[in-house]
Amino acid sequence: TPLKSEEAIRSAVKNLVEEVHVVDVHTHLFPPNHGKLMLWGIDELLTYHYLVAEYFITAPATITPEKFFALEKQAQADLVWDSLFIQRSPISEACRGVITTLTELGLGELVERRDLDGVRKWFAKQTPEGYVDKVFELAKIKYVLTTNIPFEKKETVHWYPKTKEFDTNRFHTGLRVDQLLTGNWESIKEALDEMGIEHTIEGVKKLLEKWITIIKPKYFMAAVPPTLEFPSDEEMSTYAPSTINSATLLRRVLLPLAEQHHLPIAFKFDSVRPINPALREGGDGVVTTKVSTLQKLCLNYPKVKFLATFLARVNQHELCVLANKFGNLHIYGCWWYCNNPSIVEEITRIRVELLGTAFTSQHSDARVLDQLIYKWKHSKAVIGGVLQDMYVKLFHAGWSLTREEIQRDVERLFGGAYEEFMEK
Ligand code: RAT
Numbered sequence: 216t217p218l219k220s221e222e223a224i225r226s227a228v229k230n231l232v233e234e235v236h237v238v239d240v241h242t243h244l245f246p247p248n249h250g251k252l253m254l255w256g257i258d259e260l261l262t263y264h265y266l267v268a269e270y271f272i273t274a275p276a277t278i279t280p281e282k283f284f285a286l287e288k289q290a291q292a293d294l295v296w297d298s299l300f301i302q303r304s305p306i307s308e309a310c311r312g313v314i315t316t317l318t319e320l321g322l323g324e325l326v327e328r329r330d331l332d333g334v335r336k337w338f339a340k341q342t343p344e345g346y347v348d349k350v351f352e353l354a355k356i357k358y359v360l361t362t363n364i365p366f367e368k369k370e371t372v373h374w375y376p377k378t379k380e381f382d383t384n385r386f387h388t389g390l391r392v393d394q395l396l397t398g399n400w401e402s403i404k405e406a407l408d409e410m411g412i413e414h415t416i417e418g419v420k421k422l423l424e425k426w427i428t429i430i431k432p433k434y435f436m437a438a439v440p441p442t443l444e445f446p447s448d449e450e451m452s453t454y455a456p457s458t459i460n461s462a463t464l465l466r467r468v469l470l471p472l473a474e475q476h477h478l479p480i481a482f483k484f485d486s487v488r489p490i491n492p493a494l495r496e497g498g499d500g501v502v503t504t505k506v507s508t509l510q511k512l513c514l515n516y517p518k519v520k521f522l523a524t525f526l527a528r529v530n531q532h533e534l535c536v537l538a539n540k541f542g543n544l545h546i547y548g549c550w551w552y553c554n555n556p557s558i559v560e561e562i563t564r565i566r567v568e569l570l571g572t573a574f575t576s577q578h579s580d581a582r583v584l585d586q587l588i589y590k591w592k593h594s595k596a597v598i599g600g601v602l603q604d605m606y607v608k609l610f611h612a613g614w615s616l617t618r619e620e621i622q623r624d625v626e627r628l629f630g631g632a633y634e635e636f637m638e639k
């Protein structure tokens with residue numbers, strides 16, 4: 216039965232978005248049996264690199280990043296808490312996220328008393344396994360995609376030579392290959408040596424094929440360095456094997472593998488690494504790169520599927536137009552510096568206006584398990600608000616709507632469109 220009024224539509228949309236279980240298409244999470252790689256709890260939340268960067272804007276000159284990172288995690292967390300939550304109000308998006316998370320976990324009273332110690336005591340009573348269940352339930356997660364880097368020894372030991380069991384119902388893998396596009400030959404060589412593979416282009420292909428067999432990824436993922444230009448055929452034909460560079464690794468390794476193994480490539484554009492190295496993970500910046508690099512890929516590789524997200528706000532409109540032209544392109548999420556309510560709202564509006572429901576509205580990028588709770592709560596509030604407006608406009612245009620129809624669309628925007636694209 217059709218919804219009869221503007222109010223009925225708003226309330227249905229709000230409720231359906233709140234209740235939908237999401238596919239989180241990009242995170243940096245690990246399951247409990249990957250030991251220390253699984254980050255969770257208050258000290259990890261407080262030392263998230265978004266917060267560490269914010270802390271250093273006003274940190275005393277005596278606390279240099281070197282000194283800070285040399286401290287124990289808990290001591291780092293104490294500094295951030297005191298500076299960003301006690302000496303000033305935690306109104307930034309990353310700070311508010313910690314508060315939303317604790318409140319949703321039922322720790323409101325401890326937050327009210329600013330009782331960091333009490334919060335720590337609560338976390339000490341949780342087990343990693345039980346906590347994963349709790350967070351997935353609270354955040355309403357179907358499954359997450361993880362980031363698995365075949366060039367990082369601390370990760371690969373969990374897969375090779377012996378593969379640990381992976382909770383593949385809730386954690387789907389993604390093979391992260393930034394090193395190919397940055398042309399980081401040193402770390403590629405180490406990975407080749409580890410598996411006794413020769414140092415050639417063919418060798419790099421073999422290495423990645425081994426990793427495809429080992430971790431069974433759903434896609435390749437790579438951040439695209441701003442200097443990477445789509446190589447011309449002329450450049451490619453004059454390539455000499457002695458100069459293995461990122462353009463070659465893209466054209467001779469990554470794209471052919473994607474096609475042969477039917478693995479989409481998820482690209483991330485517009486980050487520059489790092490603009491302040493002392494801040495480590497928090498030291499990267501944003502730059503506006505050419506969306507036409509992606510257009511050339513979509514056009515020249517029609518058999519390869521591309522997922523894409525851009526970091527620069529100004530590129531979002533051009534990206535939508537591109538996604539409107541290519542069935543082998545799927546936009547996902549509002550990434551990092553775009554994952555702020557004001558920008559998520561703006562981006563979601565243009566996306567719906569140009570693409571309908573053919574995109575994935577958000578990903579969490581969670582590094583700390585608990586962040587799933589706030590990232591999804593905050594995003595859903597904004598995206599839900601935008602969708603309410605869109606459906607009300609449609610209603611006033613003369614289209615009747617049922618709750619089931621809206622539910623179908625909402626499911627697409629929070630994971631269904633991604634699954635349809637992957638199966639295509
Ligand atoms: O948002 C982040 O946590 C960044 O540090 C990056 O990890 C980014 O999401 C990426 O995957 O490169």
Ligand code: ZN
Pocket residue numbers: 241242243580
């Ligand atoms: Zn990420």
